[in-house]
Amino acid sequence: MFSDFHGNSEVIHRLREMVAKDHLPQAVVLSGARGAGKYTLALMLARTLNCLNPTKTDGLPDFCGTCANCTRIAQACDLDARFAEAVEARENLRETDKKETRIFVQTHPDVLVIPPDPPQMMIKVDQIRRVIETIYYRPAEGKEKVYIFTDSAFMKEAANSLLKVLEEPPEFATIFLLTENSGELLPTIRSRSMTFTLEALAAEEIDKDLAKVHPEWKPAQRALVARLCDGAVGRARSFDLEAYTGARQHALTILNSALRGGEHGDLFKITESYRPGAEGRAKTEALIHTMYSLLRDLTFIDSGAPELIRNTDITTELKRMAESADFAWITAASDRLAEVERGMRRNLLRSLSLDAFAAGLEK
Numbered sequence: 001m002f003s004d005f006h007g008n009s010e011v012i013h014r015l016r017e018m019v020a021k022d023h024l025p026q027a028v029v030l031s032g033a034r035g036a037g038k039y040t041l042a043l044m045l046a047r048t049l050n051c052l053n054p055t056k057t058d059g060l061p062d063f064c065g066t067c068a069n070c071t072r073i074a075q076a077c078d079l080d081a082r083f084a085e086a087v088e089a090r091e092n093l094r095e096t097d098k099k100e101t102r103i104f105v106q107t108h109p110d111v112l113v114i115p116p117d118p119p120q121m122m123i124k125v126d127q128i129r130r131v132i133e134t135i136y137y138r139p140a141e142g143k144e145k146v147y148i149f150t151d152s153a154f155m156k157e158a159a160n161s162l163l164k165v166l167e168e169p170p171e172f173a174t175i176f177l178l179t180e181n182s183g184e185l186l187p188t189i190r191s192r193s194m195t196f197t198l199e200a201l202a203a204e205e206i207d208k209d210l211a212k213v214h215p216e217w218k219p220a221q222r223a224l225v226a227r228l229c230d231g232a233v234g235r236a237r238s239f240d241l242e243a244y245t246g247a248r249q250h251a252l253t254i255l256n257s258a259l260r261g262g263e264h265g266d267l268f269k270i271t272e273s274y275r276p277g278a279e280g281r282a283k284t285e286a287l288i289h290t291m292y293s294l295l296r297d298l299t300f301i302d303s304g305a306p307e308l309i310r311n312t313d314i315t316t317e318l319k320r321m322a323e324s325a326d327f328a329w330i331t332a333a334s335d336r337l338a339e340v341e342r343g344m345r346r347n348l349l350r351s352l353s354l355d356a357f358a359a360g361l362e363k
């Protein structure tokens with residue numbers, strides 16, 4: 001229920017008030033960092049709109065969590081697992097069918113979740129076609145049709161088709177558009193939606209939540225995760241500190257190799273371990289994310305604000321690196337990292353672009 005949603009209480013309050021007055025906009029943009037709770041919130045609202053035993057908490061609409069609609073919609077909560085199942089089901093199809101099949105997550109006939117479609121990880125026009133084919137039929141078992149786009153990476157044609165739906169959506173449908181950066185959405189899509197932003201939470205807030213959710217974590221571990229999760233409670237709760245420190249060790253070697261030059265043996269050993277394919281992509285994304293976080297910490301040290309460092313457990317090493325990493329170098333590194341990211345989207349060989357990244361930054 002809504003009491004499980006940590007933080008951003010004003011936004012939640014406003015949305016629930018709109019549901020109470022039957023004024024929830026038909027297109028809602030939920031903006032916020034990865035793990036801020038956008039998807040969790042969208043599914044909570046989907047259950048509230050369709051609950052068969054509508055309840056109230058704090059005087060505002062909530063969901064029971066136990067009726068047939070609530071339980072079926074809740075099956076979509078583990079998005080990663082449902083997404084992986086859908087992708088696997090497609091893999092098992094005949095070649096010809098595979099090409100025509102798009103990825104969806106649907107655990108209730110009236111609630112359709114539309115994730116970016118692999119391998120490009122973009123929302124494609126065929127996915128919007130499914131929305132158009134179904135949205136104008138009244139809900140079958142619920143009261144409101146709900147469509148949840150989990151990402152704002154739309155192919156151009158897809159964005160344009162979605163725009164047509166948003167021009168005249170049926171009164172019994174609500175579309176949620178989740179985004180880490182609402183600027184990625186077409187201005188015409190944004191102007192037909194209402195945007196709600198889930199703000200980052202303070203580290204102390206996250207620490208409090210972690211003490212409840214992960215009582216088995218040591219206080220130092222909790223404090224570090226609370227700083228590393230960028231204020232996103234979902235990221236904090238599922239934070240894999242071991243995987244993070246592994247990626248960070250690689251990131252440190254790559255950055256140090258660029259800062260110091262010379263011997264490349266260690267660097268090549270690492271970059272070679274970044275292979276193509278889905279697993280390699282996730283690993284590379286984690287590495288890039290970690291590098292950004294290190295570069296940001298170096299910036300904090302250079303600007304005389306070491307108290308803002310997130311990787312607090314390696315402060316000494318970061319300070320040593322900052323001695324040879326000035327603002328110009330950090331800016332160049334961030335720019336080049338953005339290039340590596342763009343290259344990944346075009347499926348360039350990861351190990352090559354990581355080597356080029358380090359070589360290009362050598363002092």
Ligand SMILES: [Zn+2]
Nearest residue numbers: 051064067070
């Ligand atoms: Zn219910």
